[in-house]
Amino acid sequence: DTLDKGLEKSSQGFFDKISRAVVGKNTVDDEVLDDLEDVLIASDVGAETTIKIIKRIEERVAKDKYVNVSELDRILREEISGLLLENPHLHTDNIDTSKKPYVIMVVGVNGVGKTTTIGKLANQFKSQGLKVVLGAADTFRAAAVDQLVIWSERVGVPIVKQGMGSDPASVAFDTVQSAVAQNADVVIIDTAGRLHNKVNLMNELTKIKRVMQKVIPDAPHEVLLVLDGSTGQNAFEQAKQFTAATEVSALAVTKLDGTAKGGVVIGISDQFQVPVKYIGVGEKMEDLQIFNGMEFVDSFFK
Ligand code: GDP
Numbered sequence: 498d499t500l501d502k503g504l505e506k507s508s509q510g511f512f513d514k515i516s517r518a519v520v521g522k523n524t525v526d527d528e529v530l531d532d533l534e535d536v537l538i539a540s541d542v543g544a545e546t547t548i549k550i551i552k553r554i555e556e557r558v559a560k561d562k563y564v565n566v567s568e569l570d571r572i573l574r575e576e577i578s579g580l581l582l583e584n585p586h587l588h589t590d591n592i593d594t595s596k597k598p599y600v601i602m603v604v605g606v607n608g609v610g611k612t613t614t615i616g617k618l619a620n621q622f623k624s625q626g627l628k629v630v631l632g633a634a635d636t637f638r639a640a641a642v643d644q645l646v647i648w649s650e651r652v653g654v655p656i657v658k659q660g661m662g663s664d665p666a667s668v669a670f671d672t673v674q675s676a677v678a679q680n681a682d683v684v685i686i687d688t689a690g691r692l693h694n695k696v697n698l699m700n701e702l703t704k705i706k707r708v709m710q711k712v713i714p715d716a717p718h719e720v721l722l723v724l725d726g727s728t729g730q731n732a733f734e735q736a737k738q739f740t741a742a743t744e745v746s747a748l749a750v751t752k753l754d755g756t757a758k759g760g761v762v763i764g765i766s767d768q769f770q771v772p773v774k775y776i777g778v779g780e781k782m783e784d785l786q787i788f789n790g791m792e793f794v795d796s797f798f799k
Contacts, residue, residue, distance in 0.1 A: 503778025
């Protein structure tokens with residue numbers, strides 16, 4: 498299916514590297530573990546999570562000195578899925594439809610796939626029969642507004658926008674107000690992700706929230722941070738910075754189809770107290786999936 502296809506590069510790269518690491522070996526010894534560590538690092542699992550996984554395998558190997566390398570795939574799969582399942586933050590539902598409209602504020606730096614993710618989400622919600630309104634509050638880039646307009650037309654959902662350089666909070670205000678007036682189910686608001694100045698970013702996002710709350714007191718119901726999965730350590734870094742700047746409640750990891758480093762999702766799931774909710778596995782409208790740890794591991798270990 499799409500997930501298997503989307504993770505093909507990651508999965509293939511991972512197992513090619515592992516088979517190279519264990520060639521000529523029988524048992525899982527220190528050398529094999531060192532090589533495995535390199536493979537995990539190269540797949541962008543991240544240092545912290547890699548160490549955790551290696552430690553667990555070491556413990557298993559210590560109990561049974563003759564673990565055959567042919568069992569390594571299975572052991573690794575068990576340890577990684579164990580790690581993903583242990584994280585209580587990983588399990589996330591779709592949207593809470595008792596909130597009407599359910600307001601999603603989308604944050605992330607330019608180029609990560611924010612606009613595309615918003616378009617894909619709008620399409621998913623619409624096909625579930627939900628009424629969606631988009632808000633173009635990334636008013637710093639004309640291209641961002643244009644792109645979002647294109648997506649709104651493609652999907653067939655209304656969009657609220659103002660002129661270039663207008664106040665993002667004002668756009669957000671108009672958007673939620675319009676959504677309430679139209680009795681919409683979901684509002685998705687794009688924001689400018691300028692990370693160069695953390696204080697500015699924090700102030701801007703805080704202001705957008707405050708202004709929306711004049712219309713809907715408990716909005717936003719979700720702050721979705723979009724990360725580009727193909728950027729590896731940059732994605733970790735951005736997750737750190739955004740979670741420090743604002744209360745992020747969910748993550749979307751994009752472009753997993755274009756990378757051999759899908760391990761980034763494993764590391765991010767392990768290290769942040771925020772669930773990965775969506776993964777992007779292509780450029781098309783339907784290439785967005787709700788993240789499921791078990792399915793992910795299944796596809797990764799195909
Ligand atoms: P933004 O600047 O963050 O809004 O980024 P865009 O949404 O404009 O996306 C930047 C580029 O990444 C575009 O060419 C998208 O088609 C592409 N893109 C976004 N998500 C995915 C994905 O999941 N897979 C692939 N292969 N490309 C993606």
